[in-house]
Amino acid sequence: MITQNTALFTIFGATGDLAHRKLYPSLFRLYKKGFIKDNFAVIGTARREWSDVHFREVVLDSIKDLIEDKEDAISFAAHFYYIAHNVNDAEHYIKLKDLSESLDAKYSLSGNxxxxxxxxxxxxxxxxxxxxxxxxLTQNGFNRLIIEKPFGRDFESADALNTKLRKSFDENQIFRIDHYLGKEMV
Known part of the structure; x- marks a missing residue:
């Protein structure tokens, strides 16, 4: 029996190639398999001024080769929301928090x-x-930070980044995906 998971995914860099080619199709595969279904939402954020409608069109385009049932794909994309965001502007995080809390209530996400x-x-x-x-960061659910990019240029820069991240997240909340980590072994 598949257990449905509840979570609000906030993707920083939602207009980029990584999100389009990898993240949206991966989320759709989870949706099709039933791991996420009704109780999830995705907030895409980046500098571009997009609407929710345009963002959903981009998501549908990214999964077009995976679609077997158009209505199912539209239902999936309806869980996606977009907010333009400047990562250095504290005011933008307040808007992001308001949207996050609204979606948490709408989809019963339990603060995840x-x-x-x-x-x-x-x-x-x-x-x-x-x-x-x-x-x-919520107190009543789980918080996870996923980093997808090279994690520092060397030991010193990776260590400095770890120190910054650990001021906000516990180590067991941080997940790192480094494109180059296993390159030499391959």
Whole structure:
């Protein structure tokens, strides 16, 4: 029996190639398999001024090769919302928090939050700090930070980034995906 999971996914860098080619199709596969169904929502955020409607069209385009049932795909895309966001502007995190709380109530997400940073590594520390400062991390659910990019240039830069992230998230809440980690072994 498949257990449905509840979570609000916030994707920083939602207009980028990584999100389009990898993240949206992966979420759709989870949806089709029943791991996420009714009780999930996705907030896409980036600098571009997009509407929810345009964002959903982009999502549908990214999954077009996976669609077997058009109504099912439209139902999936209806869970996607977009907000333009400047990662350095505290005011934008307040708007993000308001939308997050609204979607948490609408989809009964129990305060479960997944923050996916699919953007330039130079912003990882800033985003994690602002998420904590502006109280986007919940007390009643789980909080996860997923980082998808090279994690530092060397030991010193990776260590400095870890120090910044641990000011906002516990180690067991941080998930790192590094494109280059296993390159030499391959």
């Amino acid at each position: 939050r997944i923050f996916y940073l699919a953007m330039s590594p130079e912003f990882f520390g800033t985003i994690s700090e602002k998420l904590k400062e502006q109280k986007l």
